[in-house]
Amino acid sequence: MNYAPTSISPAHSVHTKGAGEIRLVNLTKSFGDMDAVKDINLTIPHGSYCCLLGPSGCGKTTILRMIAGHETPTTGEIYIGDDMVVGKTPVERGTAMMFQSYALFPHLSVLDNVAFYLKMRGVGKEERRTRAREMLERVQLSHLANRMPAQLSGGQQQRVALARSLITNPKVLLLDEPLSALDEFLRLRMRGELKNLQDELGITFVHVTHTQPEAIALADMVVVMDTGRIEQAASANEIYNRPATPYVARFMGGQNVLTGRVESISPTGMVLKSEKGEIFNAPLTGAAPKLGEPVSISMRRDRISISKPQNGKGAQQADAVTGVVDSTEYQGSFVKVSIVLDGGETFVANMPDHEFFAEPVDHGVPVVARWKPEHVHVLSKADTEGTKDPYAGSGH
Amino acid sequence: MALPSYGKRPWTFYVLATLFTLFVIFLYGPMISVLILSFQGPSAALNFPLRDPSLMWFDELFNPRRVGDVPGAFRRSLPLALITMLLTVVIAVTAGFAFRHRFRGATLVFYMAIASLIIPGLVLSIGILVTARFLGLSANWYTTALGAHLSWTLPFGLLIMFAVLGRLSPSYEEASYDLGATRWQTVKDVVLPIVFPGIIAVALFGFTLSYDEFPRSWLTVGTLNTLPLEIWTMTTNVTSPALYALGTVTTIVSFIVIALALGSILLIQRRRSGSS
Numbered sequence: 001m002n003y004a005p006t007s008i009s010p011a012h013s014v015h016t017k018g019a020g021e022i023r024l025v026n027l028t029k030s031f032g033d034m035d036a037v038k039d040i041n042l043t044i045p046h047g048s049y050c051c052l053l054g055p056s057g058c059g060k061t062t063i064l065r066m067i068a069g070h071e072t073p074t075t076g077e078i079y080i081g082d083d084m085v086v087g088k089t090p091v092e093r094g095t096a097m098m099f100q101s102y103a104l105f106p107h108l109s110v111l112d113n114v115a116f117y118l119k120m121r122g123v124g125k126e127e128r129r130t131r132a133r134e135m136l137e138r139v140q141l142s143h144l145a146n147r148m149p150a151q152l153s154g155g156q157q158q159r160v161a162l163a164r165s166l167i168t169n170p171k172v173l174l175l176d177e178p179l180s181a182l183d184e185f186l187r188l189r190m191r192g193e194l195k196n197l198q199d200e201l202g203i204t205f206v207h208v209t210h211t212q213p214e215a216i217a218l219a220d221m222v223v224v225m226d227t228g229r230i231e232q233a234a235s236a237n238e239i240y241n242r243p244a245t246p247y248v249a250r251f252m253g254g255q256n257v258l259t260g261r262v263e264s265i266s267p268t269g270m271v272l273k274s275e276k277g278e279i280f281n282a283p284l285t286g287a288a289p290k291l292g293e294p295v296s297i298s299m300r301r302d303r304i305s306i307s308k309p310q311n312g313k314g315a316q317q318a319d320a321v322t323g324v325v326d327s328t329e330y331q332g333s334f335v336k337v338s339i340v341l342d343g344g345e346t347f348v349a350n351m352p353d354h355e356f357f358a359e360p361v362d363h364g365v366p367v368v369a370r371w372k373p374e375h376v377h378v379l380s381k382a383d384t385e386g387t388k389d390p391y392a393g394s395g396h
Numbered sequence: 397m398a399l400p401s402y403g404k405r406p407w408t409f410y411v412l413a414t415l416f417t418l419f420v421i422f423l424y425g426p427m428i429s430v431l432i433l434s435f436q437g438p439s440a441a442l443n444f445p446l447r448d449p450s451l452m453w454f455d456e457l458f459n460p461r462r463v464g465d466v467p468g469a470f471r472r473s474l475p476l477a478l479i480t481m482l483l484t485v486v487i488a489v490t491a492g493f494a495f496r497h498r499f500r501g502a503t504l505v506f507y508m509a510i511a512s513l514i515i516p517g518l519v520l521s522i523g524i525l526v527t528a529r530f531l532g533l534s535a536n537w538y539t540t541a542l543g544a545h546l547s548w549t550l551p552f553g554l555l556i557m558f559a560v561l562g563r564l565s566p567s568y569e570e571a572s573y574d575l576g577a578t579r580w581q582t583v584k585d586v587v588l589p590i591v592f593p594g595i596i597a598v599a600l601f602g603f604t605l606s607y608d609e610f611p612r613s614w615l616t617v618g619t620l621n622t623l624p625l626e627i628w629t630m631t632t633n634v635t636s637p638a639l640y641a642l643g644t645v646t647t648i649v650s651f652i653v654i655a656l657a658l659g660s661i662l663l664i665q666r667r668r669s670g671s672s
Contacts, residue, residue, distance in 0.1 A: 090573065090574045090576070091576040097571075099567045099570070100567075101565065101567055103570070103571035105568065105572075105589075107590055107664075116575050116577075116585075117575040119585070120576045120577045120585075121576060148667075168575060168576065
């Protein structure tokens with residue numbers, strides 16, 4: 001095997017700027033007739049924390065495995081830094097992967113697991129153990145050096161797996177659902193540790209997850225995926241507040257999506273009319289749509305206010321929808337009120353708890369949900385999925 | 397006032413417990429009888445009671461005057477079992493790895509290997525003898541009998557390897573590759589150590605199946621008997637407790653082999669769970 005000389009040099013050598021940039025060009029992976037990843041283009045900047053987010057089967061793990069070199073693309077190119085890496089070994093790529101199950105070797109002690117990379121390149125026993133011990137110190141696990149993996153807790157196993165990956169001095173660390181095997185408490189703690197580690201090392205992290213809060217909390221760049229395609233790649237804030245498509249809005253969970261046809265356009269905005277005759281005001285962003293064209297809008301769940309309908313006039317008001325309360329869930333700082341609209345879709349309002357308890361509503365109560373026009377965000381694609389979307393009701 | 401009831405055992409418990417006790421007696425009773433009677437004194441018969449316990453029949457066994465060539469049979473059976481074991485391990489393990497990567501005709505090869513479990517051993521024995529004669533080869537324990545035994549041990553070995561490798565997560569190999577190991581390093585330093593207990597199980601099956609084999613040995617060993625054939629011959633013409641002594645000795649050999657195998661598996665597992 002041909003080893004890249006850069007990664008043999010002592011641990012903790014500093015990579016040149018831009019070395020950890022990942023570029024996917026027209027990347028496709030097919031398994032038989034099924035395209036797991038379809039013609040993807042994506043650039044992940046050097047030193048960023050990138051989360052690939054999507055439901056299971058969306059292709060996010062396949063992308064990660066192709067970057068890692070554990071899966072060969074059907075067509076397309078992958079660049080790390082300036083190098084085209086398709087066909088190269090993981091070590092030549094400068095990537096290291098942390099597996100979902102951690103894949104710690106059960107027959108080796110913690111120390112020998114961490115020293116494995118050095119052993120494979122013929123580093124002598126004393127030297128590799130010394131260096132592995134240093135790495136274990138960095139993840140604060142020196143006291144467990146002689147334990148076997150089976151004796152460690154999930155969190156400890158994860159740190160050993162991290163140490164084992166980092167000893168290769170990678171330009172890119174790839175993490176496959178690293179937190180999914182941990183309980184809630186540890187998950188939050190390790191989440192913080194991962195973020196700190198990435199800040200400290202300054203290398204590129206690519207983290208696959210299906211959990212929205214995880215992606216939002218960690219990522220500089222969130223890539224939302226759906227069945228082999230990228231729906232949106234942007235900062236967490238952008239993804240959460242200005243989702244590009246109805247899919248992203250629904251998947252991220254904090255938004256309500258409504259659709260109407262363009263009734264009129266003015267310099268400051270447009271007016272939409274839904275199939276049921278509701279009127280929604282929306283700002284004009286980008287190119288103006290044609291009259292009569294369907295447009296989807298979204299508004300955050302915590303920007304919705306609820307009131308009881310007065311004299312049955314609720315439906316005539318603009319920027320409001322009517323429905324019946326389906327369920328209320330107390331979430332501590334707010335109450336999640338799920339409303340079934342007259343058309344059957346679910347609409348969610350997250351109400352501050354003091355507001356909710358001042359005038360509580362319960363299952364079966366008819367309500368009007370209102371929002372202010374300035375809180376309306378226009379989606380780039382009109383909604384075609386409607387209530388069929390499996391994530392419509394999910395909330396975070 | 398009624399006492400709280402924590403549930404009593406259903407009647408089926410007692411039926412099944414009785415059944416199991418009978419099963420254990422049935423299983424071990426004969427073996428224990430043979431063990432006891434192998435210490436029979438000089439004046440004694442082939443059945444209970446035990447009179448004047450002695451070791452004379454063991455002496456008779458190793459220094460034969462009246463019984464057949466037991467030490468000679470043992471000196472053939474042991475190496476035969478060891479060679480069979482070795483070949484079974486090498487072939488079953490490599491074949492097991494080959495089957496992990498689906499190749500053309502894999503299913504056909506698998507069913508052909510398994511089919512030799514179904515063919516009656518005696519028929520196979522006759523077939524091997526006839527074929528060897530036709531090819532002008534003489535039947536020997538280290539040629540025809542070895543082949544016959546392998547037809548029996550290899551399918552078992554392969555099935556065990558399927559079970560072992562089926563539980564081996566591919567992520568170990570990927571992790572190894574990710575950490576810069578070559579294919580050979582991955583096999584040597586990751587895969588083989590992880591599946592080692594399974595390989596011991598294959599070896600154990602290879603050894604005991606061969607060591608005990610009668611039907612497939614019957615016509616294929618040629619003129620000199622293996623141990624099971626020798627015992628069979630003795631039952632037809634020896635009427636002394638030497639037969640029991642032989643039973644005791646062969647059982648002890650089997651137990652030693654099993655104990656060694658299980659002991660090494662336990663040792664590995666203890667090291668992995670980290671009592672080291």
